[in-house]
Amino acid sequence: MSSEIPAPTEPTTDAAAEAADQHDPTAAPVERPKTTGLHVGDAKPGVAKVDPIIVADGVRRTFGGLTAVDVEHLEIPRGAITALIGPNGAGKTTLFNLLTGFDKPNEGTWTFDGKSLSGVPAFKVARLGQVRTFQLTKALGLLTVLENMKLGATGQRGERFWSSLIPALWRKQDAKIEARAMGLLAKFKLDAKAPDFAASLSGGQRKLLEMARALMSEPKLVMLDEPMAGVNPALTQSLLDHILDLKDEGMTVLFVEHDMHMVRHIADWVIVMAEGKVVAEGDPYSVMRDPAVIDAYLGAHQELDLGVVTGRVTAEEADPTTDAAASTSVDADELASAGTAEAEAEFAPDTEEKKK
Numbered sequence: 462m463s464s465e466i467p468a469p470t471e472p473t474t475d476a477a478a479e480a481a482d483q484h485d486p487t488a489a490p491v492e493r494p495k496t497t498g499l500h501v502g503d504a505k506p507g508v509a510k511v512d513p514i515i516v517a518d519g520v521r522r523t524f525g526g527l528t529a530v531d532v533e534h535l536e537i538p539r540g541a542i543t544a545l546i547g548p549n550g551a552g553k554t555t556l557f558n559l560l561t562g563f564d565k566p567n568e569g570t571w572t573f574d575g576k577s578l579s580g581v582p583a584f585k586v587a588r589l590g591q592v593r594t595f596q597l598t599k600a601l602g603l604l605t606v607l608e609n610m611k612l613g614a615t616g617q618r619g620e621r622f623w624s625s626l627i628p629a630l631w632r633k634q635d636a637k638i639e640a641r642a643m644g645l646l647a648k649f650k651l652d653a654k655a656p657d658f659a660a661s662l663s664g665g666q667r668k669l670l671e672m673a674r675a676l677m678s679e680p681k682l683v684m685l686d687e688p689m690a691g692v693n694p695a696l697t698q699s700l701l702d703h704i705l706d707l708k709d710e711g712m713t714v715l716f717v718e719h720d721m722h723m724v725r726h727i728a729d730w731v732i733v734m735a736e737g738k739v740v741a742e743g744d745p746y747s748v749m750r751d752p753a754v755i756d757a758y759l760g761a762h763q764e765l766d767l768g769v770v771t772g773r774v775t776a777e778e779a780d781p782t783t784d785a786a787a788s789t790s791v792d793a794d795e796l797a798s799a800g801t802a803e804a805e806a807e808f809a810p811d812t813e814e815k816k817k
């Protein structure tokens with residue numbers, strides 16, 4: 462988007478210092494259990510969930526003659542981390558915009574936590590506990606880190622006419638909001654940056670700020686749009702840990718991401734979209750082995766192994782040669798079989814011990 466500030470390139474030394482600040486690079490990554498038993502019956506597009514937080518039906522959004530989203534039925538499991546993946550133009554962002562009230566569908570209904578959200582504007586959706594992260598725009602970059610955090614608080618007295626006329630009320634509330642903001646900034650190790658312009662942050666720090674800002678409203682569901690985009694590999698582990706922490710703290714996470722290795726490492730459930738439709742669903746291990754998914758997507762997105770980046774596997778174990786083979790092949794059958802072999806090697810549960 463043109464209004465976004467391009468993420469600054471992170472000098473290696475700064476990035477290393479930042480990473481050390483966020484996460485001890487010598488510490489072994491702590492293995493966290495995946496949440497299982499999320500669905501009822503066979504894992505297939507639209508499968509029912511044991512405890513869904515979002516249920517969408519017949520959601521369709523067209524732009525002129527193009528159908529960007531055409532989702533028959535979709536349930537997002539509560540208390541788990543769900544990844545929404547798919548090739549460019551699959552409709553992921555459009556679906557995100559619809560679910561969060563930032564766009565209106567041509568037709569369709571959906572509920573969040575049992576309440577219908579059809580036609581509910583974005584600010585009310587956020588008040589109900591469903592928040593999404595936003596990329597740092599030029600305008601937000603000109604606010605300080607702390608001011609950005611305060612913008613994330615919902616239900617402020619100043620938003621209500623009569624309360625806004627009584628300074629004592631909103632001053633007290635402002636102090637409370639500031640305390641919460643500083644607490645979250647400390648957790649994300651950004652407290653020292655509180656007075657700095659947000660535009661001065663590195664790519665990774667911006668992602669942390671986006672996440673911290675979303676948490677200001679104490680959400681039940683956090684929706685992350687490409688949390689790893691533009692993040693220096695040195696900060697990757699810290700970001701992954703923060704996302705896993707959200708689940709441990711009882712939140713549900715839904716994220717759009719192109720990095721398959723991130724999906725493999727942290728997602729409990731994966732939903733695959735292509736041409737506006739949900740084409741596959743399941744746990745990461747089975748989805749990555751689905752030939753339809755490999756055909757539609759995986760062959761071209763295996764360039765970087767987060768396992769290597771985060772020290773969970775060595776470069777030899779990750780075998781980068783298969784990645785190159787899969788992404789350069791032009792023959793569909795070859796691609797599928799190369800992708801299948803790779804996906805099996807990469808995503809089979811019995812390779813879990815590789816990470817340790």
Ligand SMILES: Nc1ncnc2c1ncn2[C@@H]1O[C@H](COP(=O)(O)OP(=O)(O)OP(=O)(O)O)[C@@H](O)[C@H]1O
Pocket residue numbers: 524527528529547548549550551552553554555556
């Ligand atoms: N405002 C719009 N006007 C016209 N077409 C749009 C608009 N927004 C999205 N589209 C089109 O809808 C389709 C789905 O786009 P969307 O951005 O949702 O895909 P995506 O899966 O998020 O892709 P990416 O991974 O590249 O971000 C694309 O063909 C896109 O060009």
